[in-house]
Amino acid sequence: MAQQPSIPKGTRDFTPTEMMKRNYIFDTIRSVYKTYGYLPIETPAMETLQTLMGKYGEEGDRLIFKILNSGDFKTSVESADYASATSLALANKFCEKALRYDLTVPFARFVVMHRNEIQLPFKRFQIQPVWRADRPQKGRYREFYQCDADIVGSDSLLNEVELIQIVDTVFCKFGINISIKLNNRKILTGIAEIIGEPDKIVDITVAIDKLDKIGIDNVNAELLEKGLTADEINTLQPIILLEGSNEEKFEKLKTILAPSETGMKGIAELEYIFGMLQNVSMQAAVQLDLTLARGLNYYTGAILEVKANDVEMGSICGGGRYDNLTGIFGMPGLSGVGISFGADRIYDVLNQLDAYPKDTKEATKLLFVNFGDAEVAYIMPIIAKLRKANIACELYPDAAKMKKQMQYANERNIPFVAIVGSDEIAQNKVMVKNMLTGEQTLMDKDELTSIHTA
RNA sequence: GUGCCCGUAGUUCAGCUGGUUAGAGCGUCAGAUUGUGGUUCUGAAUGUCGAGGGUUCGAAUCCCUCCGGGCACCCCA
Numbered sequence: 001m002a003q004q005p006s007i008p009k010g011t012r013d014f015t016p017t018e019m020m021k022r023n024y025i026f027d028t029i030r031s032v033y034k035t036y037g038y039l040p041i042e043t044p045a046m047e048t049l050q051t052l053m054g055k056y057g058e059e060g061d062r063l064i065f066k067i068l069n070s071g072d073f074k075t076s077v078e079s080a081d082y083a084s085a086t087s088l089a090l091a092n093k094f095c096e097k098a099l100r101y102d103l104t105v106p107f108a109r110f111v112v113m114h115r116n117e118i119q120l121p122f123k124r125f126q127i128q129p130v131w132r133a134d135r136p137q138k139g140r141y142r143e144f145y146q147c148d149a150d151i152v153g154s155d156s157l158l159n160e161v162e163l164i165q166i167v168d169t170v171f172c173k174f175g176i177n178i179s180i181k182l183n184n185r186k187i188l189t190g191i192a193e194i195i196g197e198p199d200k201i202v203d204i205t206v207a208i209d210k211l212d213k214i215g216i217d218n219v220n221a222e223l224l225e226k227g228l229t230a231d232e233i234n235t236l237q238p239i240i241l242l243e244g245s246n247e248e249k250f251e252k253l254k255t256i257l258a259p260s261e262t263g264m265k266g267i268a269e270l271e272y273i274f275g276m277l278q279n280v281s282m283q284a285a286v287q288l289d290l291t292l293a294r295g296l297n298y299y300t301g302a303i304l305e306v307k308a309n310d311v312e313m314g315s316i317c318g319g320g321r322y323d324n325l326t327g328i329f330g331m332p333g334l335s336g337v338g339i340s341f342g343a344d345r346i347y348d349v350l351n352q353l354d355a356y357p358k359d360t361k362e363a364t365k366l367l368f369v370n371f372g373d374a375e376v377a378y379i380m381p382i383i384a385k386l387r388k389a390n391i392a393c394e395l396y397p398d399a400a401k402m403k404k405q406m407q408y409a410n411e412r413n414i415p416f417v418a419i420v421g422s423d424e425i426a427q428n429k430v431m432v433k434n435m436l437t438g439e440q441t442l443m444d445k446d447e448l449t450s451i452h453t454a
Numbered sequence: 455g456u457g458c459c460c461g462u463a464g465u466u467c468a469g470c471u472g473g474u475u476a477g478a479g480c481g482u483c484a485g486a487u488u489g490u491g492g493u494u495c496u497g498a499a500u501g502u503c504g505a506g507g508g509u510u511c512g513a514a515u516c517c518c519u520c521c522g523g524g525c526a527c528c529c530c531a
Contacts, residue, residue: 006522059529062455102531130531135455137525144531206529294530315531342531371489406491421489435491 010134010142017361021350024360025174025343026127029147032170033125036162038149041124043106045131046097053092055105055328057297061088063132065142066095099131103148104298104325104338111152111336112329120153120334127343139314139345150338152326157269160302160321161276163339164286167306167317170341172283175355177309178316181289184270185299185320187253190263191290194256195235197228204228205293208240212291216241239290246274246288253290269301298322304339308349316345366393366416366432366451367409369402378425379418382445389449393418409435416451 007013014022030040052064069076073094082090100106103126111122127147136142149166151159164180171178192201203226207219214222219240223233239256242249250271257263270288277286284306294303301321308316319339326334350356366386368379379395386393396405409417419431419440430448433440 009523057529063529132530134530135528140530146531313531318531340531345531369489402489403487403491408491410491417491419489423489431489433490438490438492440490 008142010136010140012141012143016363020360020363021356022343022347024356025346025350026145026147028173029170029341029343030125030127032166032173033147033149036123036149036166038123038125041107041110041126042128043100043103043110043126045099045129047100047106047109049092049096049098051109051329052098052101052105055298056101060101063134064101065099065131065133066091067097067099069094069096100128101132102130103128103146103340104150104322107148107150107152107338108325108336109329111334112326112331115331121151121159122153123149123151125149139348141344145343147341147343148338150336152336153334155335157272157302158276159337160273160304161280163319163337164273164277164304165280165282167304167339168282168284171306171317174346174350176316176346176349176353178284178306179309180284180286181292181305181307182270182273182286183289183292183303184266184301185303186262186266186269186301187257187290188266188293190257190260190266191236191239193260193263195228195232197232200226200228202297204236208236208291209293211240242290246286249288249290266301273302294318294320298325300324302337311349311352313345313349315342316349317341362413362415364392364394364412364414366391366418366448367405367412367414368393368395368418368420369405370396370399371421372399375420375422375425379420382430382448385445386448391449391451418448 046067049064049066053061056063077085077090077093081093085093107124107126111118125148127145129143129145131143134140134142149163151162164182167178167180188205189198189201192198192204195204197204204223207222207226210222211219216237220233223236224230228236239253242252244252250267253267254264257267274286274288289305292303292305294305299320300323303320304318305315306317307313317339319337321335321337323335324332325336326332368383370376376395383393383395396408406417408414415435417433417435419433424431424442427442428445429442430445431440432443432448432451
Protein backbone atom coordinates (compact mmCIF):
# COMPACT_ATOMS: atom_id res chain seq x y z
CA MET A 1 0.00 0.00 0.00
CA ALA A 2 1.21 3.51 -0.74
CA GLN A 3 2.34 5.49 2.24
CA GLN A 4 -0.55 7.27 3.96
CA PRO A 5 -0.32 11.03 3.58
CA SER A 6 -0.36 13.02 6.78
CA ILE A 7 -0.31 16.55 8.13
CA PRO A 8 2.06 17.94 10.77
CA LYS A 9 1.31 17.24 14.39
CA GLY A 10 -1.01 19.76 15.99
CA THR A 11 -2.52 20.93 12.68
CA ARG A 12 -5.96 20.07 11.34
CA ASP A 13 -8.01 19.85 8.16
CA PHE A 14 -11.49 21.30 8.32
CA THR A 15 -14.37 19.65 6.48
CA PRO A 16 -17.25 21.69 5.03
CA THR A 17 -19.38 20.95 8.11
CA GLU A 18 -16.61 22.13 10.37
CA MET A 19 -15.91 25.21 8.27
CA MET A 20 -19.53 26.31 8.51
CA LYS A 21 -19.31 26.14 12.28
CA ARG A 22 -15.98 27.94 12.32
CA ASN A 23 -17.21 30.66 10.01
CA TYR A 24 -20.14 31.19 12.34
CA ILE A 25 -17.63 31.85 15.12
CA PHE A 26 -15.51 34.22 13.07
CA ASP A 27 -18.55 36.04 11.66
CA THR A 28 -20.04 36.53 15.11
CA ILE A 29 -16.86 37.96 16.59
CA ARG A 30 -16.23 40.10 13.52
CA SER A 31 -19.72 41.56 13.59
CA VAL A 32 -19.41 42.52 17.26
CA TYR A 33 -16.02 44.13 16.68
CA LYS A 34 -17.50 46.16 13.85
CA THR A 35 -20.35 47.48 15.98
CA TYR A 36 -17.78 48.88 18.38
CA GLY A 37 -15.93 50.66 15.60
CA TYR A 38 -12.88 48.43 15.19
CA LEU A 39 -11.27 48.31 11.74
CA PRO A 40 -9.84 45.19 10.11
CA ILE A 41 -6.18 44.69 9.27
CA GLU A 42 -4.06 41.72 8.27
CA THR A 43 -0.35 41.11 8.63
CA PRO A 44 1.84 38.47 6.95
CA ALA A 45 2.04 34.92 8.29
CA MET A 46 5.77 35.39 8.68
CA GLU A 47 7.65 38.18 10.39
CA THR A 48 11.39 38.76 10.60
CA LEU A 49 12.80 36.65 13.39
CA GLN A 50 14.13 39.81 14.98
CA THR A 51 10.62 41.22 15.32
CA LEU A 52 9.45 38.22 17.31
CA MET A 53 12.45 37.12 19.38
CA GLY A 54 12.60 38.33 22.95
CA LYS A 55 8.99 39.46 23.09
CA TYR A 56 7.47 36.42 24.74
CA GLY A 57 10.12 35.50 27.29
CA GLU A 58 12.55 32.62 27.12
CA GLU A 59 9.81 29.99 26.89
CA GLY A 60 8.13 31.90 24.08
CA ASP A 61 11.32 32.17 22.05
CA ARG A 62 11.62 28.40 22.14
CA LEU A 63 8.09 27.99 20.79
CA ILE A 64 8.51 30.22 17.74
CA PHE A 65 8.44 28.30 14.44
CA LYS A 66 11.49 29.45 12.49
CA ILE A 67 11.76 29.41 8.71
CA LEU A 68 14.94 28.12 7.11
CA ASN A 69 16.63 30.66 4.84
CA SER A 70 16.48 30.04 1.12
CA GLY A 71 19.67 29.52 -0.86
CA ASP A 72 22.95 28.31 0.51
CA PHE A 73 22.36 29.08 4.17
CA LYS A 74 25.28 26.89 5.18
CA THR A 75 27.84 29.53 4.25
CA SER A 76 26.41 31.91 6.84
CA VAL A 77 28.11 29.93 9.58
CA GLU A 78 31.84 29.42 9.82
CA SER A 79 32.73 25.83 10.50
CA ALA A 80 34.50 26.90 13.70
CA ASP A 81 31.27 28.47 14.97
CA TYR A 82 29.31 25.41 14.03
CA ALA A 83 31.04 23.14 16.51
CA SER A 84 30.68 25.49 19.45
CA ALA A 85 27.39 27.26 18.81
CA THR A 86 24.16 26.30 20.57
CA SER A 87 21.19 25.13 18.54
CA LEU A 88 19.45 28.41 19.23
CA ALA A 89 22.41 30.47 18.07
CA LEU A 90 22.62 28.39 14.89
CA ALA A 91 18.89 28.74 14.29
CA ASN A 92 19.27 32.50 14.45
CA LYS A 93 21.92 32.32 11.74
CA PHE A 94 20.02 29.91 9.50
CA CYS A 95 16.67 31.64 9.87
CA GLU A 96 15.79 35.23 9.42
CA LYS A 97 12.02 34.71 9.23
CA ALA A 98 9.55 33.06 11.56
CA LEU A 99 5.82 32.34 11.71
CA ARG A 100 3.93 34.78 13.90
CA TYR A 101 3.39 33.62 17.47
CA ASP A 102 0.50 35.94 18.26
CA LEU A 103 -1.22 38.97 16.73
CA THR A 104 -0.26 41.59 19.31
CA VAL A 105 3.44 41.92 18.54
CA PRO A 106 2.88 42.06 14.76
CA PHE A 107 0.23 44.71 15.47
CA ALA A 108 2.74 46.78 17.47
CA ARG A 109 5.15 46.49 14.54
CA PHE A 110 2.33 47.49 12.19
CA VAL A 111 1.53 50.60 14.23
CA VAL A 112 5.15 51.71 14.25
CA MET A 113 5.59 51.16 10.51
CA HIS A 114 2.33 52.86 9.61
CA ARG A 115 2.42 55.60 12.22
CA ASN A 116 1.92 58.30 9.61
CA GLU A 117 -1.12 56.67 8.03
CA ILE A 118 -3.15 55.78 11.07
CA GLN A 119 -5.16 58.03 13.33
CA LEU A 120 -4.83 57.70 17.09
CA PRO A 121 -6.52 56.31 19.00
CA PHE A 122 -6.39 53.41 16.56
CA LYS A 123 -8.87 50.59 16.99
CA ARG A 124 -8.17 47.52 14.95
CA PHE A 125 -9.32 43.92 14.82
CA GLN A 126 -7.46 41.03 13.28
CA ILE A 127 -8.58 37.43 12.77
CA GLN A 128 -5.72 35.24 11.58
CA PRO A 129 -3.92 32.02 12.46
CA VAL A 130 -0.86 31.93 14.66
CA TRP A 131 1.69 29.15 15.11
CA ARG A 132 3.40 27.77 18.18
CA ALA A 133 5.91 24.90 18.32
CA ASP A 134 4.24 23.57 21.44
CA ARG A 135 3.47 19.96 22.11
CA PRO A 136 -0.21 19.57 21.27
CA GLN A 137 -2.79 18.33 23.76
CA LYS A 138 -6.39 18.98 24.69
CA GLY A 139 -7.35 22.50 23.59
CA ARG A 140 -3.84 23.16 22.37
CA TYR A 141 -2.83 23.22 18.72
CA ARG A 142 0.24 24.20 16.76
CA GLU A 143 -1.83 26.22 14.33
CA PHE A 144 -4.82 28.10 15.70
CA TYR A 145 -6.78 31.28 15.13
CA GLN A 146 -6.77 34.31 17.32
CA CYS A 147 -9.36 37.02 17.02
CA ASP A 148 -7.79 40.17 18.41
CA ALA A 149 -9.12 43.64 19.05
CA ASP A 150 -6.81 46.36 20.36
CA ILE A 151 -6.91 50.07 20.96
CA VAL A 152 -3.61 51.84 20.80
CA GLY A 153 -2.94 55.47 21.67
CA SER A 154 -5.41 55.98 24.50
CA ASP A 155 -4.79 55.73 28.23
CA SER A 156 -8.49 55.86 29.08
CA LEU A 157 -9.78 53.03 31.20
CA LEU A 158 -12.99 53.27 29.21
CA ASN A 159 -11.21 51.11 26.68
CA GLU A 160 -10.92 48.34 29.24
CA VAL A 161 -14.61 48.75 30.00
CA GLU A 162 -15.46 48.55 26.32
CA LEU A 163 -13.43 45.40 25.80
CA ILE A 164 -15.20 43.72 28.70
CA GLN A 165 -18.52 44.66 27.13
CA ILE A 166 -17.37 43.11 23.88
CA VAL A 167 -16.41 39.90 25.64
CA ASP A 168 -19.81 39.77 27.30
CA THR A 169 -21.66 40.46 24.05
CA VAL A 170 -19.74 37.85 22.08
CA PHE A 171 -20.25 35.02 24.55
CA CYS A 172 -23.87 36.01 24.97
CA LYS A 173 -24.32 35.50 21.25
CA PHE A 174 -22.62 32.13 21.45
CA GLY A 175 -24.75 31.13 24.40
CA ILE A 176 -21.70 30.19 26.46
CA ASN A 177 -21.82 30.85 30.19
CA ILE A 178 -18.59 32.50 31.23
CA SER A 179 -16.76 34.09 34.11
CA ILE A 180 -14.59 37.10 33.46
CA LYS A 181 -11.63 37.33 35.78
CA LEU A 182 -9.96 40.65 36.23
CA ASN A 183 -6.68 41.62 37.85
CA ASN A 184 -4.07 44.31 37.50
CA ARG A 185 -0.37 43.88 37.02
CA LYS A 186 0.22 46.89 39.28
CA ILE A 187 -1.50 45.09 42.14
CA LEU A 188 0.77 42.13 41.63
CA THR A 189 3.75 44.47 41.64
CA GLY A 190 2.43 46.06 44.84
CA ILE A 191 2.14 42.68 46.48
CA ALA A 192 5.72 41.84 45.59
CA GLU A 193 6.79 45.21 46.99
CA ILE A 194 5.10 44.92 50.35
CA ILE A 195 6.48 41.51 51.06
CA GLY A 196 9.89 42.92 50.21
CA GLU A 197 10.70 40.87 47.12
CA PRO A 198 10.03 43.16 44.13
CA ASP A 199 12.42 41.15 41.94
CA LYS A 200 10.51 37.95 42.48
CA ILE A 201 7.22 39.23 41.05
CA VAL A 202 7.27 36.70 38.23
CA ASP A 203 7.99 33.74 40.51
CA ILE A 204 5.31 34.90 42.93
CA THR A 205 2.63 35.42 40.31
CA VAL A 206 3.40 32.17 38.53
CA ALA A 207 3.09 30.33 41.84
CA ILE A 208 -0.16 31.90 43.01
CA ASP A 209 -1.63 31.49 39.52
CA LYS A 210 -1.69 27.76 40.26
CA LEU A 211 -3.78 28.11 43.43
CA ASP A 212 -6.90 26.60 41.89
CA LYS A 213 -4.99 23.71 40.42
CA ILE A 214 -2.57 22.60 43.13
CA GLY A 215 -3.91 24.14 46.37
CA ILE A 216 -2.48 26.53 48.91
CA ASP A 217 0.03 24.10 50.43
CA ASN A 218 1.71 23.36 47.14
CA VAL A 219 1.74 27.04 46.23
CA ASN A 220 3.54 27.81 49.47
CA ALA A 221 5.98 24.98 48.84
CA GLU A 222 6.76 26.40 45.41
CA LEU A 223 7.24 29.88 46.86
CA LEU A 224 9.65 28.48 49.43
CA GLU A 225 11.54 26.74 46.66
CA LYS A 226 11.79 30.02 44.75
CA GLY A 227 13.60 31.55 47.71
CA LEU A 228 10.91 33.33 49.70
CA THR A 229 11.26 33.22 53.47
CA ALA A 230 8.58 31.77 55.73
CA ASP A 231 7.81 35.30 56.98
CA GLU A 232 7.28 36.59 53.47
CA ILE A 233 5.02 33.68 52.63
CA ASN A 234 3.01 34.40 55.77
CA THR A 235 2.55 38.00 54.66
CA LEU A 236 1.29 36.71 51.36
CA GLN A 237 -1.35 34.33 52.77
CA PRO A 238 -4.17 36.84 53.47
CA ILE A 239 -3.72 38.26 49.99
CA ILE A 240 -3.88 34.95 48.16
CA LEU A 241 -6.79 33.69 50.20
CA LEU A 242 -8.78 36.93 49.99
CA GLU A 243 -12.49 36.16 49.84
CA GLY A 244 -15.86 37.85 49.66
CA SER A 245 -17.49 40.22 47.18
CA ASN A 246 -15.41 42.38 44.90
CA GLU A 247 -16.05 45.38 47.20
CA GLU A 248 -14.93 43.48 50.27
CA LYS A 249 -11.80 42.33 48.51
CA PHE A 250 -10.99 45.89 47.50
CA GLU A 251 -11.43 47.16 51.07
CA LYS A 252 -9.11 44.55 52.52
CA LEU A 253 -6.59 45.01 49.73
CA LYS A 254 -6.46 48.76 50.29
CA THR A 255 -5.35 48.20 53.87
CA ILE A 256 -2.78 45.62 52.94
CA LEU A 257 -1.34 47.47 49.96
CA ALA A 258 -1.41 50.96 51.54
CA PRO A 259 2.41 51.20 51.62
CA SER A 260 2.71 50.50 47.90
CA GLU A 261 1.95 53.44 45.62
CA THR A 262 1.91 51.18 42.55
CA GLY A 263 -0.39 48.71 44.24
CA MET A 264 -2.85 51.44 45.22
CA LYS A 265 -2.86 52.74 41.65
CA GLY A 266 -3.74 49.30 40.41
CA ILE A 267 -6.63 49.12 42.85
CA ALA A 268 -7.90 52.55 41.77
CA GLU A 269 -7.81 51.48 38.12
CA LEU A 270 -9.79 48.35 38.76
CA GLU A 271 -12.30 50.17 40.95
CA TYR A 272 -12.91 52.62 38.12
CA ILE A 273 -13.51 49.76 35.68
CA PHE A 274 -15.86 47.93 38.02
CA GLY A 275 -17.68 51.20 38.72
CA MET A 276 -18.24 51.96 35.06
CA LEU A 277 -19.43 48.43 34.40
CA GLN A 278 -22.35 49.15 36.75
CA ASN A 279 -23.77 51.31 33.96
CA VAL A 280 -24.08 48.51 31.47
CA SER A 281 -26.11 45.37 31.85
CA MET A 282 -23.72 42.48 31.83
CA GLN A 283 -24.64 38.83 31.45
CA ALA A 284 -21.39 37.44 32.80
CA ALA A 285 -20.06 37.87 36.31
CA VAL A 286 -16.87 39.93 36.52
CA GLN A 287 -14.68 38.90 39.41
CA LEU A 288 -11.59 40.36 40.92
CA ASP A 289 -9.12 37.49 40.92
CA LEU A 290 -5.70 38.14 42.42
CA THR A 291 -4.49 34.71 41.37
CA LEU A 292 -4.85 35.67 37.73
CA ALA A 293 -1.35 36.23 36.40
CA ARG A 294 -1.16 36.03 32.65
CA GLY A 295 2.24 34.94 31.53
CA LEU A 296 2.95 37.42 28.78
CA ASN A 297 5.56 39.74 30.14
CA TYR A 298 4.35 42.85 28.36
CA TYR A 299 1.18 43.55 30.35
CA THR A 300 1.43 46.54 32.66
CA GLY A 301 -2.12 47.35 33.80
CA ALA A 302 -5.43 45.53 33.79
CA ILE A 303 -5.37 41.87 32.79
CA LEU A 304 -8.38 39.75 32.04
CA GLU A 305 -9.15 36.17 31.30
CA VAL A 306 -12.34 34.33 30.38
CA LYS A 307 -13.26 30.79 31.33
CA ALA A 308 -16.29 28.79 30.25
CA ASN A 309 -18.38 27.77 33.24
CA ASP A 310 -19.84 24.55 31.91
CA VAL A 311 -16.89 23.04 30.07
CA GLU A 312 -13.45 21.94 31.16
CA MET A 313 -11.14 24.03 28.99
CA GLY A 314 -8.26 26.45 29.37
CA SER A 315 -8.99 30.14 29.00
CA ILE A 316 -10.98 30.94 25.87
CA CYS A 317 -10.24 34.66 25.81
CA GLY A 318 -7.64 36.86 27.40
CA GLY A 319 -6.16 40.31 27.25
CA GLY A 320 -4.85 43.33 29.04
CA ARG A 321 -3.12 46.69 29.00
CA TYR A 322 0.44 47.03 27.75
CA ASP A 323 1.90 50.46 28.20
CA ASN A 324 4.92 50.43 26.01
CA LEU A 325 4.73 47.64 23.45
CA THR A 326 5.68 49.89 20.54
CA GLY A 327 8.67 51.14 22.54
CA ILE A 328 10.72 48.09 21.55
CA PHE A 329 10.19 49.09 17.93
CA GLY A 330 11.34 52.65 18.56
CA MET A 331 8.04 54.40 19.24
CA PRO A 332 7.76 55.00 22.99
CA GLY A 333 4.92 56.50 24.99
CA LEU A 334 2.08 54.72 23.24
CA SER A 335 -0.30 52.73 25.41
CA GLY A 336 -2.35 49.84 24.13
CA VAL A 337 -5.00 47.53 25.46
CA GLY A 338 -6.51 44.50 23.76
CA ILE A 339 -8.28 41.19 23.92
CA SER A 340 -7.94 37.97 22.03
CA PHE A 341 -10.59 35.31 21.50
CA GLY A 342 -9.26 31.79 21.04
CA ALA A 343 -11.48 30.69 18.17
CA ASP A 344 -10.32 27.07 18.25
CA ARG A 345 -11.09 26.63 21.92
CA ILE A 346 -14.44 28.35 21.48
CA TYR A 347 -15.03 25.88 18.66
CA ASP A 348 -14.26 22.98 21.01
CA VAL A 349 -16.53 24.43 23.69
CA LEU A 350 -19.42 24.96 21.27
CA ASN A 351 -18.98 21.41 20.01
CA GLN A 352 -19.21 20.02 23.51
CA LEU A 353 -22.29 22.10 24.24
CA ASP A 354 -23.66 21.48 20.74
CA ALA A 355 -24.73 25.11 20.77
CA TYR A 356 -24.66 25.97 17.09
CA PRO A 357 -27.61 27.64 15.43
CA LYS A 358 -29.47 25.38 12.99
CA ASP A 359 -28.48 27.20 9.85
CA THR A 360 -24.78 26.45 10.32
CA LYS A 361 -25.66 22.93 9.26
CA GLU A 362 -27.18 23.78 5.90
CA ALA A 363 -25.73 25.61 2.94
CA THR A 364 -27.95 24.83 -0.03
CA LYS A 365 -31.61 25.59 0.56
CA LEU A 366 -33.12 23.87 -2.46
CA LEU A 367 -31.93 21.00 -4.66
CA PHE A 368 -33.43 20.42 -8.10
CA VAL A 369 -33.66 16.80 -9.12
CA ASN A 370 -32.21 16.10 -12.54
CA PHE A 371 -34.38 13.93 -14.83
CA GLY A 372 -32.60 14.76 -18.07
CA ASP A 373 -31.87 17.59 -20.46
CA ALA A 374 -35.50 18.37 -21.35
CA GLU A 375 -36.41 18.92 -17.69
CA VAL A 376 -33.13 20.78 -17.02
CA ALA A 377 -33.92 23.23 -19.78
CA TYR A 378 -37.19 24.05 -18.01
CA ILE A 379 -35.46 24.31 -14.61
CA MET A 380 -32.45 26.44 -15.46
CA PRO A 381 -34.23 29.80 -15.73
CA ILE A 382 -36.01 29.08 -12.45
CA ILE A 383 -32.72 28.42 -10.71
CA ALA A 384 -31.19 31.59 -12.12
CA LYS A 385 -34.09 33.59 -10.76
CA LEU A 386 -33.84 32.05 -7.30
CA ARG A 387 -30.14 32.77 -7.14
CA LYS A 388 -30.82 36.37 -8.05
CA ALA A 389 -33.15 36.43 -5.07
CA ASN A 390 -30.18 35.24 -3.01
CA ILE A 391 -31.49 31.74 -2.39
CA ALA A 392 -28.80 29.08 -2.41
CA CYS A 393 -29.92 26.33 -4.76
CA GLU A 394 -28.33 23.74 -6.96
CA LEU A 395 -29.11 21.28 -9.69
CA TYR A 396 -27.92 17.69 -9.37
CA PRO A 397 -25.42 17.41 -12.21
CA ASP A 398 -26.26 13.88 -13.37
CA ALA A 399 -29.58 12.35 -14.31
CA ALA A 400 -28.93 9.69 -11.69
CA LYS A 401 -31.45 7.52 -9.97
CA MET A 402 -33.87 9.58 -7.97
CA LYS A 403 -32.97 7.64 -4.86
CA LYS A 404 -29.39 8.70 -5.21
CA GLN A 405 -30.33 12.34 -5.69
CA MET A 406 -32.60 12.30 -2.66
CA GLN A 407 -29.84 10.73 -0.63
CA TYR A 408 -27.50 13.48 -1.69
CA ALA A 409 -29.97 16.10 -0.47
CA ASN A 410 -30.49 14.27 2.77
CA GLU A 411 -26.82 13.89 3.59
CA ARG A 412 -26.13 17.50 2.85
CA ASN A 413 -28.99 18.68 5.04
CA ILE A 414 -30.68 20.39 2.13
CA PRO A 415 -34.12 21.26 3.51
CA PHE A 416 -36.07 21.35 0.22
CA VAL A 417 -35.99 19.31 -2.97
CA ALA A 418 -37.69 20.43 -6.17
CA ILE A 419 -38.99 17.61 -8.33
CA VAL A 420 -39.77 18.67 -11.88
CA GLY A 421 -40.70 16.03 -14.42
CA SER A 422 -43.01 15.93 -17.42
CA ASP A 423 -46.16 16.17 -15.23
CA GLU A 424 -45.02 19.36 -13.52
CA ILE A 425 -43.84 20.90 -16.77
CA ALA A 426 -47.23 20.18 -18.32
CA GLN A 427 -48.91 22.08 -15.48
CA ASN A 428 -46.20 24.77 -15.45
CA LYS A 429 -45.56 24.03 -11.76
CA VAL A 430 -42.82 22.78 -9.48
CA MET A 431 -43.19 19.98 -6.94
CA VAL A 432 -41.41 20.94 -3.72
CA LYS A 433 -40.67 18.38 -1.06
CA ASN A 434 -39.92 19.41 2.50
CA MET A 435 -37.21 16.99 3.54
CA LEU A 436 -37.91 17.44 7.23
CA THR A 437 -41.62 16.66 7.19
CA GLY A 438 -41.76 14.71 3.94
CA GLU A 439 -44.65 16.89 2.72
CA GLN A 440 -44.91 17.70 -0.96
CA THR A 441 -46.64 20.70 -2.44
CA LEU A 442 -47.20 21.70 -6.01
CA MET A 443 -46.10 25.32 -6.34
CA ASP A 444 -46.07 28.07 -8.95
CA LYS A 445 -42.63 29.01 -10.17
CA ASP A 446 -42.96 32.45 -8.58
CA GLU A 447 -43.97 31.03 -5.23
CA LEU A 448 -40.60 29.36 -4.82
CA THR A 449 -38.92 32.38 -3.27
CA SER A 450 -41.15 31.88 -0.24
CA ILE A 451 -39.08 28.91 0.92
CA HIS A 452 -36.49 31.49 1.81
CA THR A 453 -38.40 32.24 4.99
CA ALA A 454 -39.46 28.69 5.70
C1' G B 455 12.17 20.28 27.38
C1' U B 456 10.13 16.20 31.33
C1' G B 457 6.74 12.08 32.55
C1' C B 458 2.67 8.45 31.56
C1' C B 459 -0.73 5.73 28.22
C1' C B 460 -2.05 3.83 23.32
C1' G B 461 -1.34 1.95 17.74
C1' U B 462 -5.99 -4.38 14.86
C1' A B 463 -11.27 -3.04 8.42
C1' G B 464 -13.41 3.79 6.63
C1' U B 465 -14.46 4.34 12.12
C1' U B 466 -15.20 2.65 17.39
C1' C B 467 -13.31 -1.40 19.51
C1' A B 468 -12.99 -7.10 20.79
C1' G B 469 -9.21 -10.86 20.22
C1' C B 470 -3.38 -10.56 23.61
C1' U B 471 -1.69 -16.95 29.91
C1' G B 472 1.58 -17.69 21.73
C1' G B 473 -1.86 -22.58 18.08
C1' U B 474 -6.27 -23.70 11.96
C1' U B 475 -9.15 -19.24 7.60
C1' A B 476 -8.26 -12.25 12.64
C1' G B 477 -14.01 -10.85 14.58
C1' A B 478 -18.33 -7.40 16.08
C1' G B 479 -21.17 -2.67 16.10
C1' C B 480 -21.51 1.64 13.19
C1' G B 481 -20.42 3.35 8.31
C1' U B 482 -19.83 2.06 2.92
C1' C B 483 -21.83 -0.49 -1.51
C1' A B 484 -25.85 -3.40 -3.94
C1' G B 485 -30.94 -5.10 -3.89
C1' A B 486 -36.24 -5.15 -1.94
C1' U B 487 -38.46 0.15 -4.41
C1' U B 488 -36.94 1.83 -13.17
C1' G B 489 -40.70 9.59 -9.74
C1' U B 490 -39.03 9.88 -3.52
C1' G B 491 -34.28 10.36 1.17
C1' G B 492 -34.10 9.87 6.49
C1' U B 493 -36.95 4.16 9.19
C1' U B 494 -37.02 -1.36 8.03
C1' C B 495 -35.39 -6.05 5.73
C1' U B 496 -31.78 -9.02 2.66
C1' G B 497 -26.95 -9.57 0.76
C1' A B 498 -21.75 -8.05 -0.20
C1' A B 499 -16.92 -5.83 0.04
C1' U B 500 -12.95 -4.27 3.15
C1' G B 501 -7.06 -5.61 6.76
C1' U B 502 1.17 -6.01 5.14
C1' C B 503 -2.86 -6.50 12.92
C1' G B 504 1.80 1.18 12.65
C1' A B 505 7.13 -0.22 10.51
C1' G B 506 11.55 -3.09 11.04
C1' G B 507 14.19 -6.74 13.66
C1' G B 508 14.49 -10.79 17.53
C1' U B 509 12.62 -15.40 20.35
C1' U B 510 9.77 -19.81 18.48
C1' C B 511 7.93 -25.55 14.80
C1' G B 512 4.34 -21.41 14.96
C1' A B 513 3.61 -14.19 16.72
C1' A B 514 -1.95 -9.52 16.24
C1' U B 515 -0.38 -11.88 21.05
C1' C B 516 6.32 -12.18 24.13
C1' C B 517 11.13 -8.90 23.70
C1' C B 518 13.96 -4.66 21.35
C1' U B 519 14.29 -0.34 18.11
C1' C B 520 11.98 3.28 15.24
C1' C B 521 7.62 5.92 13.57
C1' G B 522 2.75 7.75 14.66
C1' G B 523 -1.30 9.24 18.14
C1' G B 524 -3.24 10.90 22.99
C1' C B 525 -2.82 12.95 27.99
C1' A B 526 -0.40 15.53 32.00
C1' C B 527 3.66 18.94 33.59
C1' C B 528 5.97 23.48 31.74
C1' C B 529 3.71 27.31 29.29
C1' C B 530 -0.51 29.10 26.97
C1' A B 531 -5.70 30.65 23.13
